[in-house]
Amino acid sequence: MPASALFAVSIESGNARIATSPLRELCKREGPDGVKDLRIVPLLYSDGRRDHDRTTRIAVGYCRLLQLNSGALKLSIVLQDSWKLEDIPVFIEGVQNDFQVLRQVHGAGQKQDVQEMESSVQHDLEKLVNENASHGGEYLLPRVAKTLCESSRDVMTAVRDLRYKFESGLALSSLEAHASDSYTHIVASLLQINVLCGRASDQAREASREGLWVYLCDREVYHSYRKLQDPTILNDFEPATFGMRPWIRSHDAAIRQCVQLQQQAEMETIAIQSLISSATGISSSREADAQSRFNLLVALLSIGIGIPGLFLAMYGASELLPLDSMGKLLLFAPVLVSLLGAAVIAWWKAPRGRLGKLWKQCAALTVVICAFMVGCAWYFQRL
Structure with missing residues (x-):
């Protein structure tokens, strides 16, 4: 069989x-x-x-x-x-x-x-x-x-x-x-x-x-x-x-x-x-961890947006802008310091993975913008 x-x-x-x-x-x-x-x-x-x-x-x-x-x-x-x-x-x-x-x-x-x-x-x-x-x-x-x-x-x-x-x-x-x-x-x-x-x-x-x-x-x-x-x-x-x-x-x-x-x-x-x-x-x-990162992000936004907003409200945007002299640049220094500080903290505290890359990109962009503003002020002063 x-x-x-x-x-x-x-x-x-x-x-x-x-x-x-x-x-x-x-x-x-x-x-x-x-x-x-x-x-x-x-x-x-x-x-x-x-x-x-x-x-x-x-x-x-x-x-x-x-x-x-x-x-x-x-x-x-x-x-x-x-x-x-x-x-x-x-x-x-x-x-x-x-x-x-x-x-x-x-x-x-x-x-x-x-x-x-x-x-x-x-x-x-x-x-x-x-x-x-x-x-x-x-x-x-x-x-x-x-x-x-x-x-x-x-x-x-x-x-x-x-x-x-x-x-x-x-x-x-x-x-x-x-x-x-x-x-x-x-x-x-x-x-x-x-x-x-x-x-x-x-x-x-x-x-x-x-x-x-x-x-x-x-x-x-x-x-x-x-x-x-x-x-x-x-x-x-x-x-x-x-x-x-x-x-x-x-x-x-x-x-x-x-x-x-x-x-x-x-x-x-x-x-x-x-x-x-x-x-x-x-x-x-x-x-x-996500809640902790959110709280940190809110703190960074309050530093990067709140302090510049406060100075602009105190002195007026027309008094500070455009940044065509070193005097105006010195008055604008607290705004630059707050933006740079927020960028440094964001880079240092950036989480791992894709979200961390986004944080670092935003921090780098903030530094580039601040450098551009300082460069413009220096350029206009020499004119």
Whole structure:
């Protein structure tokens, strides 16, 4: 049998809730369409392995593995939610840079993205499952379930790398010298990763608690394995042992992978929440710095405009202008000193980044104007 024919693979986008009643009826049904064995495993998907380790799509959901009485094997993939990395242009110090944001893929307006996501997930999982199943042998279903759980747990590495990437971007954009619009995009992407990890943790927690839903076809394995996990559980079953089922080791490994997936997803959630709290503190600090710069700007304007206005009101503009003599220039000296003082303070206290360049340009322009006025006075005096 060719590898591509081992599993019939289908995919859909649906709700996270797993309906057990139809599956229970299938397990009770006799005939070739009845279900002999089944597993439901959590799904955390990333296309990073296929695309040269560059993650562009991430999805969360679950997989239904069914073995019919006829011997046919079916894999049904249900996507609960999906995300896509997109490049957007941001400007840092006036230079355009490409920046990636994590965007949720859903809704009728993104039908093409949903179809591309489903096609990517189906292609990669079908290849993964059939490569594992091509070795043949008995008890194929538990082994494939373990492979899918392990693959989902491995994807947490890609999620962690994304979090590191956005964390580094957050640290960079927090600096005044690199302040840009990317700050908001980073926080939004971190929130999306937090949602992603929360959903993955929920799926893994439910799968480990329900024993991959093996009780729908084999109650003894489910209750015995639960007794092995927690000896204080009150039931009539003995704890599971190595010889209970030939595939019990694969089942145990799959459950352990689900537990690891849950723990790692929860750790990522804690880390992201700490990052968001830090981002909130950084945002408050930036607002305080902006208020401080505004107060300084108002003070500089009061010096550069208020003092000259006061002297012009006292002596009259007609008495001081034009500056065609040194006497008038001496009377105008307080105005020049106030303008030069404001320019020096603006240059010295200029913030970093694009705003700081604007401050320095204004200060330099003020100095040039003052020098021009003095030069004009000296020129007219010599005439």
